[in-house]
Amino acid sequence: MGQIQGRGLDARQSAACSPSSPPAVLEWLARDPAKQVRRWVAGNSASPSVALELLAFDSDRQARQAAISHPGCPPTVLERLAHDSDLSVRWTVAQNSSCPPAVLGRLAHDPDPGVHGS
DSSP states (O other): OTTTTTOOHHHHHHHHHOTTSOHHHHHHHTTOSOHHHHHHHHHOTTOOHHHHHHHTTOSSHHHHHHHHHSTTSOHHHHHHHTTOSOHHHHHHHHHOTTOOHHHHHHHTTOSSHHHHTO
16 A cells, blocks of 8 residues: 555556455555545455445445445345445346345345336
């Protein structure tokens, strides 16, 4: 982290999208004040589950959606978000290829046809 701490946005974005960035760096960048950096972390195939859990509850909608759709998003997070009041969140959970079968079963009975039809 010392290599990118205090560096500009470009350096942080570069680290956030690099699949070779260490998990600790990606976890640190998941807390970055710049929403663009958090979005890159959420879409990084190498992002650790801790970073994805943070970003699944991020204030930025795009970072949140990217984290929820990430195949590495922790099952416990997907389970919690299957009850979210936001339809798009529940839909994204249902679309996640790693969504646990029990969660998919619950979402199959979602009151919104857009969720249970996915």
